Amino acid sequence: MIRWLVVWVFVSPLTCAQELVSVEVDVGGPHADLTEADLDGDGKDDLLFLIEGTPPVLDIRYQDHDGKGFGRRAQWQVPAGTAGIMVAEVVSPGQDVLYLSASGASIVEGTSEDGEARPWIAAELLFPPGYRGLPKHWGWGRDIDGDGHDDVLLPGIDRDLIVFGGPDGKPKKTPTVLAHPRSRTTADRTQGLLRVRRGRPRTELARMAKGVLLPTWLDRSGLHVLPRQGDGFADAPINLFPLEDDAPSGLGLLRRVDVDLNDLDGDGLADLCLTRTEARVGTIPERRTDLLLFKNTGQPNPTPTQVIVLPGVLSSGPSLADVDGDGHVDLFLSVFAGDVKSEITRRLLGRVRLDYYLYLGTGDTQPFPRSPSHSLTDKVDTQTFETWGIRHRRILTDDWDGDGMLDLVQVHIDDGSCHVQVRHAVGSGPDLAFADSGASFSWKGEVIHYTTTAIQRGRPAVRLKTTTKVIYIMRP
Numbered sequence: 001m002i003r004w005l006v007v008w009v010f011v012s013p014l015t016c017a018q019e020l021v022s023v024e025v026d027v028g029g030p031h032a033d034l035t036e037a038d039l040d041g042d043g044k045d046d047l048l049f050l051i052e053g054t055p056p057v058l059d060i061r062y063q064d065h066d067g068k069g070f071g072r073r074a075q076w077q078v079p080a081g082t083a084g085i086m087v088a089e090v091v092s093p094g095q096d097v098l099y100l101s102a103s104g105a106s107i108v109e110g111t112s113e114d115g116e117a118r119p120w121i122a123a124e125l126l127f128p129p130g131y132r133g134l135p136k137h138w139g140w141g142r143d144i145d146g147d148g149h150d151d152v153l154l155p156g157i158d159r160d161l162i163v164f165g166g167p168d169g170k171p172k173k174t175p176t177v178l179a180h181p182r183s184r185t186t187a188d189r190t191q192g193l194l195r196v197r198r199g200r201p202r203t204e205l206a207r208m209a210k211g212v213l214l215p216t217w218l219d220r221s222g223l224h225v226l227p228r229q230g231d232g233f234a235d236a237p238i239n240l241f242p243l244e245d246d247a248p249s250g251l252g253l254l255r256r257v258d259v260d261l262n263d264l265d266g267d268g269l270a271d272l273c274l275t276r277t278e279a280r281v282g283t284i285p286e287r288r289t290d291l292l293l294f295k296n297t298g299q300p301n302p303t304p305t306q307v308i309v310l311p312g313v314l315s316s317g318p319s320l321a322d323v324d325g326d327g328h329v330d331l332f333l334s335v336f337a338g339d340v341k342s343e344i345t346r347r348l349l350g351r352v353r354l355d356y357y358l359y360l361g362t363g364d365t366q367p368f369p370r371s372p373s374h375s376l377t378d379k380v381d382t383q384t385f386e387t388w389g390i391r392h393r394r395i396l397t398d399d400w401d402g403d404g405m406l407d408l409v410q411v412h413i414d415d416g417s418c419h420v421q422v423r424h425a426v427g428s429g430p431d432l433a434f435a436d437s438g439a440s441f442s443w444k445g446e447v448i449h450y451t452t453t454a455i456q457r458g459r460p461a462v463r464l465k466t467t468t469k470v471i472y473i474m475r476p
């Protein structure tokens with residue numbers, strides 16, 4: 001049963017929540033790969049983005065030390081042949097920028113004045129030489145060996161490499177070459193043209209074992225990890241979550257699988273949350289979604305602990321976080337109906353119904369209840385629905401008032417304005433609700449994207465984007 005709760009909260013003007021404030025950055029025009037990182041190490045995130053050109057330029061706006069705006073600006077030329085960019089804390093203080101090319105990585109320290117890159121490590125990487133255009137591969141450094149310095153996982157030409165960063169900001173030793181996964185070379189001849197491709201699954205670092213990050217990748221047979229061995233990694237991977245071969249089970253059936261790695265039961269090990277969407281192909285496709293949750297026991301586990309059948313097609317999430325602060329991870333996602341009837345409504349009436357579901361964690365073997373604990377409904381017009389950056393108007397990622405419960409951010413765009421409201425979570429269990437009144441802010445301008453982020457510690461923000469501006473909306 002889905003409980004639908006309406007809670008009226010009366011707020012007198014005296015106790016009314018403080019309004020939110022905005023911090024605005026003019027980025028000038030078309031830009032790509034907007035990201036936040038604390039380059040100068042003052043504890044406040046700075047804004048960086050790419051501007052297309054030959055060569056491309058990395059434009060940086062430093063957040064003022066008082067946190068009230070973004071004043072200082074720098075423009076760093078991206079070296080020719082750069083195919084990837086990583087942000088990592090290699091040289092203290094602050095984060096640094098690594099440019100990746102076919103011949104290795106060069107570094108610009110975050111505190112650099114001129115943005116001049118110097119060589120950091122020479123290694124053959126899996127990028128075509130002479131790469132042009134905006135770098136496609138983005139990554140973040142992680143502290144793999146726990147010495148307080150970021151290490152970086154690089155796509156070596158045949159296998160992935162890990163470069164351990166040392167206290168002096170230089171690589172500690174020659175890169176560690178991982179035994180798996182290996183690159184595969186395929187060649188095909190089409191109309192007399194020989195095409196040779198080299199590729200392998202993309203590896204990520206995930207907390208798949210107690211207290212350590214392990215190289216992890218997904219292929220058709222399952223989710224593989226490379227266990228630790230000594231101060232390196234084992235030669236043979238473990239298929240931690242063997243999956244059935246994904247052969248289509250009937251004519252006209254398409255299947256898509258997405259994975260998230262997150263700790264479902266709070267034991268410190270990342271578990272597998274697999275979203276499986278099946279579509280029966282036709283004039284109007286009919287779709288269904290299952291969420292399969294697998295517990296990470298450190299041993300191969302092919303059997304899900306729980307299967308949640310979603311009443312529609314997954315739109316946002318699954319996001320896993322403790323929403324009500326009871327210590328158990330909760331599940332928040334949104335779906336739209338994938339059946340013929342809803343599709344016809346969408347085409348005829350131009351409206352799409354999005355349902356947001358919250359499953360409160362049980363703390364039992366089955367991490368979540370079979371049916372959602374709470375739901376919220378939103379109806380968006382087709383154009384909003386089809387614009388990914390503004391489709392999801394209910395966001396539940398941060399605790400805005402510091403009471404340990406995540407608060408609901410609602411975004412609404414009308415008549416060229418974007419309204420943001422933070423609805424504070426109140427109550428617990430079945431009585432959990434989001435107060436109707438809360439801090440709010442309206443921005444006048446054509447917003448093309450929004451998301452939640454944080455550019456100062458402990459202070460969540462909503463980030464709005466227009467074609468020329470970035471606006472952060474925060475508590476005063």
Ligand SMILES: [Ca+2]
Pocket residue numbers: 037038039040041042043044045046062063
């Ligand atoms: Ca900073």
Ligand SMILES: [Ca+2]
Pocket residue numbers: 262263264265266267268269270271296
């Ligand atoms: Ca776990």
Ligand SMILES: [Ca+2]
Pocket residue numbers: 321322323324325326327328329330360361
């Ligand atoms: Ca919880």
Ligand SMILES: [Ca+2]
Pocket residue numbers: 398399400401402403404405406407424425
């Ligand atoms: Ca809260």
